Amino acid sequence: xxxxxxxxxxxxxxxxxxxxxxxxxxxxxxxxxxxxxxxxxxxxxxxxxxxxxxxxxxxxxxxxxxxxxxxxxxxxxxxxxxxxxxxxxxxxxxxxxxxxxxxxxxxxxxxxxxxxxxxxxxxxxxxxxxxxxxxxxxxxxxxxxxxxxxxxxxxxxxxxxxxxxxxxxxxxxxxxxxxxxxxxxxxxxxxxxxxxxxxxxxxxxxxxxxxxxxxxxxxxxxxxxxxxxxxxxxxxxxxxxxxxxx
Numbered sequence: 560x561x562x563x564x565x566x567x568x569x570x571x572x573x574x575x576x577x578x579x580x581x582x583x584x585x586x587x588x589x590x591x592x593x594x595x596x597x598x599x600x601x602x603x604x605x606x607x608x609x610x611x612x613x614x615x616x617x618x619x620x621x622x623x624x625x626x627x628x629x630x631x632x633x634x635x636x637x638x639x640x641x642x643x644x645x646x647x648x649x650x651x652x653x654x655x656x657x658x659x660x661x662x663x664x665x666x667x668x669x670x671x672x673x674x675x676x677x678x679x680x681x682x683x684x685x686x687x688x689x690x691x692x693x694x695x696x697x698x699x700x701x702x703x704x705x706x707x708x709x710x711x712x713x714x715x716x717x718x719x720x721x722x723x724x725x726x727x728x729x730x731x732x733x734x735x736x737x738x739x740x741x742x743x744x745x746x747x748x749x750x751x752x753x754x755x756x757x758x759x760x761x762x763x764x765x766x767x768x769x770x771x772x773x774x775x776x777x778x779x780x781x782x783x784x785x786x787x788x789x790x791x792x793x794x795x796x797x798x799x800x801x802x803x804x805x
Contacts (some may be wrong), residue, residue, distance in 0.1 A: 572674065572698050572703050581629065582651075582653060585655065588629060595632070596784075600786045601779060603786075605719075609688065609690060612717060612772070612773070617640065618688075620643065621688055622643050622685065622688075623637050623642040623688045624645045625644060625647070625689075626694065629648060629650075629653050630653050634657060634670070635661060635668055637690070642688075645668075647671045647673045651672050675691075675707040675711070678707070678711060679707040683711065684711070686711050687716050688719065689719065690720075691720050695755055695760075696723055696750075702763040705766075709767035712802045720798045723755070723795055724792060726754075729754055729793065729795075757796060768803065769801065771798065771799075772801050775789070
């Protein structure tokens with residue numbers, strides 16, 4: 560697994576406070592009853608969404624990049640499904656957590672501490688699919704992340720994104736309910752102003768030369784600890800976009 564770092568010249572498309580906030584959760588990232596419990600429940604749904612859309616034969620042999628990989632929940636699931644996975648994050652503590660779990664599980668993932676914009680300059684067109692889950696709402700310039708992902712995709716490749724819609728329902732459930740009432744997430748995990756409407760995401764995708772293929776709601780039931788796809792996109796949603804051939 561690579562020991563590369565973000566590098567002194569890496570673009571600063573991040574909030575240090577956000578990196579520090581998630582880095583503090585690194586030691587319990589893989590605890591299904593820990594602070595990232597919701598991600599553990601959502602992960603199988605996210606994986607199935609990607610697997611069904613990448614290629615007719617599924618993920619076997621596909622070159623997949625996981626942007627903002629955190630401790631590697633999705634990265635490792637993608638690798639278990641047969642993908643050749645590169646996973647990047649700017650929080651060294653989270654990358655370390657992913658590497659350690661990879662060693663314990665025997666599932667090979669190439670973890671790197673690196674900005675996606677830096678990788679885009681190094682490996683344009685280098686991936687069949689890219690995932691970027693629950694990250695866009697935490698960076699200063701989400702459009703730049705989308706553009707870098709588009710550069711990294713091969714023609715015909717697909718970008719998979721998940722984020723939170725900027726609606727009253729999302730504020731009530733993702734912030735008030737999840738952080739303050741049920742305490743499913745640490746307080747301050749999300750800022751409502753940073754939530755992203757599907758129309759805004761679609762505009763960034765078009766500007767990057769990608770075509771939206773699907774937008775689906777992502778439903779999470781914290782009481783039953785269940786998740787599923789939904790027609791409702793007013794809280795969490797997943798999106799798939801494809802890069803034109805030729």
